[in-house]
Amino acid sequence: MKILADQNMPLVDALFSPLGDVERFDGRTLTAAQAQHADVLLTRSVTQVNEQLLDSNTQLSFVGTATIGIDHIDQGYLQNRGIPFTNAPGCNAIAVAEYVLSAMLVLAQQQQFSLFTKKVAIVGVGNIGQCLADKLAAIGVQTLLVDPPRAARGDSGQWYELEQALAQADIISFHVPLVKEGSHQTRHLLNAERIAALASNKVIINASRGDVIDNAALLARQQSDNDLHLVLDVWENEPHILTELMNYVDLATVHIGGHTLEGKGRGTFMLYQALCQHLGIRAEATLSELLPTPSLNELTLSPSWTLQELGSLVHLIYDVRRDDAIMRQALATEGFDSLRKNYPVRRELSTLRLRGDNPHLSALAALGFSI
Ligand SMILES: NC(=O)c1ccc[n+]([C@@H]2O[C@H](COP(=O)([O-])OP(=O)(O)OC[C@H]3O[C@@H](n4cnc5c(N)ncnc54)[C@H](O)[C@@H]3O)[C@@H](O)[C@H]2O)c1
């Protein structure tokens, strides 16, 4: 069995070589000729999986993407050909929620505000949005939840309209899929009109898909007023982004919100489990045995430590300023894709075990640290 896997997927050899012959490919440039003799195709988000790529392959029996986003997959085409397909829902929810938390804590420090007094709108309350909402609830930050599809389904909770949330929240974080048609489209959800209507000093965070915000309109607003605080992990037209926008963005990163070792590893592992199930064999491997122990894995908090010091604690594990610096220093010379490919190791909060006699330990456990 020939297993073709994106070269940016970790743990592929350990998990898939017992199942077949593994060959790696560059996700951005995979051709129909390269894909022609694959039995299994494992991708990440940058490969367009469609008729053009797969029509000459008559033996393909399984396609998986190690991502939650599926806007790069022509599911109708796979269905018509009867090729089973799976994605990896939730694999990187913790990673993206921690990216957003780290970014909010950086801005709180830079702009001298307390996160605990802010209202955070979460637009798209699925795996990532809900994970972020739970983390913010754990530390007492108020959230306004926007998810019309969930509201329409009758899911319990207090749902806000987007317009209400844009007006009332101090921080607005987008976690919707890219949907280009139907009644809940998200392309340019934050469009020129809504961008123009935003009050000064709002913080806008996008770690969903670049097309969710009209980047040209955002640049125009900043060029005229420069009064929004922006955190952008995703950009329109990646990898050929509107580089000028970076000059008006507080934190700019190369679509690495979900790229913790755990998040990417979980994505690969979920495909391994799905393929084993498809083949009718037992999944023997476990993810935890494949992940290395981090150098910093234990810390004792003093009894007097308070949540006012949360920024320093979270940034010990992940400080998004590291990734902002990488993008600003090296985008022009290295290019967007190469920075993503060579992304330095990043771990999740759960890799740090906190000890000590401190009253905030249970809130920190709910935030994601191990206790
Ligand atoms: N930056 C990154 O590295 C990164 C990592 C993972 C996922 N993503 C992106 O984030 C998206 C969300 O991921 P997820 O795992 O939470 O997906 P999910 O499918 O679990 O949740 C998406 C939620 O958005 C809601 N939604 C759909 N249309 C909406 C609209 N018009 N307005 C408001 N809400 C709407 C859905 O009802 C759903 O609850 C993915 O589709 C992907 O595009 C980016």
Ligand SMILES: O=C(O)[C@H](O)[C@H](O)COP(=O)(O)O
């Ligand atoms: O949709 C997703 O899961 C994420 O956007 C994913 O992390 C994208 O990253 P890539 O697959 O391009 O590495």
